[in-house]
Every structure is written in structure tokens, then in C-alpha cells.
Amino acid sequence: MAEEIEQKPADRPDGARGSAFDVLMSFLKVGGSAFGGSTQAMVFREVVDRRQWMNEEQFIIGQAIAQVLPGANPVNLALYMGLKVAGGLGAAAAVFGMVIPAFCIIMAMGFAYQELSSLPVTSFVLHGVAAAGVGATVSQGLKTTRKLPKRASTFIVGAAVFITIGLLHWPMIPVVLVAVPVSIAWAYVEAQRAA
Amino acid sequence: MDNKLLGLFVVFAPLSLLSFGGGQAIVADIQYQTVSVHGYLTNAQFADLFAVSRAAPGPSTLIAALIGYQVAGFWGAIVACLGIYVPSSLLVYGIASWWQKHKTSPIKIAVERGLAPVAVGLIFAGALAVVRAALANEPNNIIVALELVTLAICCSIFYFSKIGSYTVVFATGGIFFLIHLLAF
Numbered sequence: 001m002a003e004e005i006e007q008k009p010a011d012r013p014d015g016a017r018g019s020a021f022d023v024l025m026s027f028l029k030v031g032g033s034a035f036g037g038s039t040q041a042m043v044f045r046e047v048v049d050r051r052q053w054m055n056e057e058q059f060i061i062g063q064a065i066a067q068v069l070p071g072a073n074p075v076n077l078a079l080y081m082g083l084k085v086a087g088g089l090g091a092a093a094a095v096f097g098m099v100i101p102a103f104c105i106i107m108a109m110g111f112a113y114q115e116l117s118s119l120p121v122t123s124f125v126l127h128g129v130a131a132a133g134v135g136a137t138v139s140q141g142l143k144t145t146r147k148l149p150k151r152a153s154t155f156i157v158g159a160a161v162f163i164t165i166g167l168l169h170w171p172m173i174p175v176v177l178v179a180v181p182v183s184i185a186w187a188y189v190e191a192q193r194a195a
Numbered sequence: 196m197d198n199k200l201l202g203l204f205v206v207f208a209p210l211s212l213l214s215f216g217g218g219q220a221i222v223a224d225i226q227y228q229t230v231s232v233h234g235y236l237t238n239a240q241f242a243d244l245f246a247v248s249r250a251a252p253g254p255s256t257l258i259a260a261l262i263g264y265q266v267a268g269f270w271g272a273i274v275a276c277l278g279i280y281v282p283s284s285l286l287v288y289g290i291a292s293w294w295q296k297h298k299t300s301p302i303k304i305a306v307e308r309g310l311a312p313v314a315v316g317l318i319f320a321g322a323l324a325v326v327r328a329a330l331a332n333e334p335n336n337i338i339v340a341l342e343l344v345t346l347a348i349c350c351s352i353f354y355f356s357k358i359g360s361y362t363v364v365f366a367t368g369g370i371f372f373l374i375h376l377l378a379f
Contacts, residue, residue, distance in 0.1 A: 029359065029360075029361045030360065030361075031252070031253055032252060032361065033252060033360050033361040033364040033365070034252045034253060034360070038325075038360075039252075039253070039254070040318070041318075041353070041360075042360040042364075045353060045359070045360045046359070046360065049353075049357060050357055050359065057311070060310075060311045060314050060315065061307045061310060061311065062291075063314050064310035064311060064313060064314035065287075065290070065291060065294065065310070066287070067314060067317060068310070069215075069283070069286060069287050069290060070211065070212050070213060070214050070215050070283045070286065071211065071212075071214055071280070071283025071284060071286070071287055072214065072254035072255070072256040072279075072280065072283070073254070074253060074254045075254055075256075075280055075283070075284060076283065076284070076287045079284055079287050079288060079291065080287065080291045083288065083291050083292060083295065084291075084295055088288075088292075091288060091291075095280070095284060098253065098254075099253065099254075099257075099276070099280065101252070101253070102251060102252050102253020102254065102257055103253070103257060103260055103272075103276065105251050105252060105253070106247065106248065106251040106252075106253065106257045106260055106261060107260065107261070107264065107272065109247050109250065109251050110244070110247050110261045110264065113243065113246070113247045120375070120379070121372060121375045121376075122250075124338075124371055124372075124374075124375045124379075125368050125371045125372050125375070126250055127329055127333075127338075127342055127371070128342070128345055128367050128368060128370065128371030128374075129364055129367055129368045129371070130325060130329050131329070131342045131343075131345040131346045131349065131367070132345060132346075132349040132363055132364050132367040132368075133325065133364070134322050134325050134326055134329075134346050134349075134350075135345070135346045135347070135348070135349025135350035135351075135352070135353055135363075136349065136350070136353045136360060136363070137318060137321060137322040137325070138319075138322050138346070138350045139349075139350045139351075139353035139354040140318060140353075141315060141318040141319050141322065142350075142354060143354065144311075144314075144315055144318070145315055148311060148312060148315065149308065153312075154308075154311070154312045155312075157309075157312040157313060157316065158312035158313070158315045158316040159316065160316065161312070161313050161315075161316025161317060161320065162316040162317075162319045162320050162323075165316070165317065165320040166316075166319060166320030166321075166323040166324065167323070172317070172320075173215055176313065176317075179313045179316075180309065180310065180313055183309035183310070183312060183313055184305050184306050184308075184309030184310070185305075185309070186309065187304075187305040187306075187308035187309040188301065188302065188305035188309075191301060191304060191305055191308070192301075
């Protein structure tokens with residue numbers, strides 16, 4: 001498979017522009033490889049690390065908006081990124097690319113599931129693939145954390161969300177409903193004080 | 196329009212706008228609607244389709260495609276997908292394009308700065324949840340160690356190199372397949 005990476009200057013203030021076709025090709029690849037809850041990390045890999053269509057800060061805003069709004073996160077994320085890189089056509093291309101490979105794979109798996117699920121090798125391979133997905137997620141988390149503003153508020157909010165949801169298993173939606181307004185208000189107050 | 200196709204759309208379209216935080220939020224309701232209310236599936240069928248949807252790549256809401264197929268064949272799968280994705284996508288499109296065009300203001304900056312750490316906290320919480328689910332019922336310590344080593348290696352590859360996710364994921368799957376053939 002052609003692994004063509006377009007090198008573009010990163011960290012452009014206006015966000016780099018790409019063609020809808022590039023967006024489609026990128027998201028077809030992501031859509032077919034994002035196993036085990038790793039979709040956001042795989043999109044990050046493609047959009048930030050490889051294509052350099054935007055930087056970590058721009059990406060995390062899109063990811064946050066995709067998460068806060070209703071809808072499947074991968075679809076929302078694709079839509080946001082496609083729109084930012086190549087406008088309305090880019091949004092459609094990204095969603096199409098994200099859904100079509102996964103749609104085909106899930107239908108094939110639906111047919112083969114009875115046979116495949118009885119084989120021990122199936123769950124073993126899926127565990128390996130899931131581990132790779134978590135590796136991508138942790139890598140994205142580290143890269144994004146590095147770029148966050150070094151402020152106590154940032155650290156406290158991030159840690160609080162991780163501890164309550166990740167360690168204490170509090171339900172995600174109420175935690176996010178409280179954390180988002182608190183975090184935004186805190187950021188606003190900090191900015192006013194600094195000004 | 197075929198009654199079943201219309202029925203699928205009516206089941207999934209409202210859930211689309213309620214799927215906060217992705218598919219997890221609405222799985223219980225999908226089950227209730229398709230098993231108890233409409234009788235499209237049995238509980239056992241639903242459990243099987245749910246397992247497939249978790250193992251497959253892509254959004255977990257693609258369970259809609261499997262249910263649609265079960266109920267009304269290929270077009271059922273298409274209609275169920277449109278139902279689950281189009282309403283939320285229109286909403287996201289509207290908000291995202293407004294957001295990306297809107298001029299920078301102190302409030303917008305505060306929203307962006309405030310959302311970022313929440314999203315980062317969710318990234319790490321999500322990673323932990325997947326690790327925990329994968330290792331929870333694994334009695335074999337060698338397999339646990341193998342998965343943790345895989346995680347660390349893949350994380351380093353993603354952090355330090357530009358190798359594509361597609362390559363890494365399929366190479367990992369292939370290596371695990373070989374390990375299983377040779378060792379078990």
C-alpha cells in the first residue's frame with residue numbers, strides 16, 4: 001500500500017488545508033484499522049502525526065466537541081476534522097471513509113461470527129489488536145498532555161476526570177456535565193485575571 | 196416505504212440524538228426497543244450482535260447495521276445506519292461549522308481551554324477501561340505480560356515514529372496469530 005506522507009508545515013495558525021480526496025483516503029485507512037476503542041488515537045495519528053493538517057491543540061478541541069455532542073465519537077470526530085481540513089465536502093468524505101470499511105468488516109464478521117467466535121485464536125488476535133489500540137491511545141494522551149498549557153487548573157481538571165471515570169468508575173455523562181462548565185469557567189476567570 | 200424499514204428508522208433516529216458519549220449510552224435502549232418493544236430480535240440474538248459490534252473496528256453504534264440486516268436484509272442495514280448517524284451528524288455539522296467560522300472571543304478561548312483537559316482525562320480513562328476489560332478475565336499471567344509488552348511497544352512506535360496505524364494494527368494481529376499457532 002502506498003504510504004505517501006504529505007509533509008506540511010505544522011502549527012499553522014489557520015489550520016492546514018487538504019483536498020477532500022486526501023481526507024477520504026486517510027479516513028478509509030483509519031476506519032479499517034480502529035479496533036478496540038482506539039479510533040480517536042488512530043485519527044490523531046493520521047491527522048496530526050502523519051498528514052500534519054493541524055496541531056495537537058487544534059485536534060483536542062475537535063475531539064472534545066465530538067465527545068460532548070451526541071452521536072458516535074468516531075463519526076463526529078471524522079466530521080469535525082474533515083470539515084476543518086476541506087470544508088463540507090471534506091466532512092462528507094471523512095464520515096464516509098470512517099463508516100464504510102467498518103460497515104463492511106462488521107457485516108462480514110456478522111456472517112462469520114458463529115464460526116470465528118468458537119476458535120480460540122480469534123479472541124487471542126483481538127486481544128493483541130486491542131493492546132495496539134491502547135498503545136495508540138496512550139501515545140496520543142502523552143503527546144496532547146505535553147502541549148497543554150502548564151497551569152494548575154489544566155492539571156487538576158484532567159486528573160479529576162481521569163480519577164473519577166477511570167479509577168472510581170463514576171458514570172461518564174454526569175462527570176462530563178459537571179467538569180466541562182467548571183473547567184470552562186475556571187479558564188475564563190484565569191484569562192480575565194491574566195489580562 | 197416498507198414497514199420494517201420505516202420501523203428501523205423510527206427506532207434509531209431519535210436514539211442518534213441521545214447518544215451522548217457514543218454508543219454506550221444507548222445500547223440498553225437499543226436492546227429495549229428492538230427486543231421488547233418491536234420483537235425484531237431475541238435477547239440471545241441481541242447478545243451475539245453486541246459481541247460482534249464490540250470486536251469489529253469503528254463506532255460501536257454500528258450494531259445498528261447488524262440489527263438492520265437481521266430485520267430487513269441489506270437495505271435494513273443501510274436504513275438503520277442512516278437513522279443512527281444522520282441526525283447527530285447534521286447537529287455536529289451545524290455546530291462545528293459555526294464554531295470553526297466564529298471569530299475568536301474571550302468566551303470561545305475559555306471554552307477551548309476548558310474542554311481540552313476534560314478530553315485528555317477521558318483519553319487516559321478510556322485507555323485504562325480497555326486494558327482492564329481485556330485483562331479482567333485472563334488467568335494466564337504470560338498472556339497478561341504479553342499484552343502489556345505489546346501495549347508498551349505499540350505506544351513507543353506511535354510516540355516516536357511515523358509508521359501508520361493501519362500497519363501497526365495489522366502487524367500486531369499477524370504476530371498474535373503466529374504466536375497462537377506456535378505456542379498454543
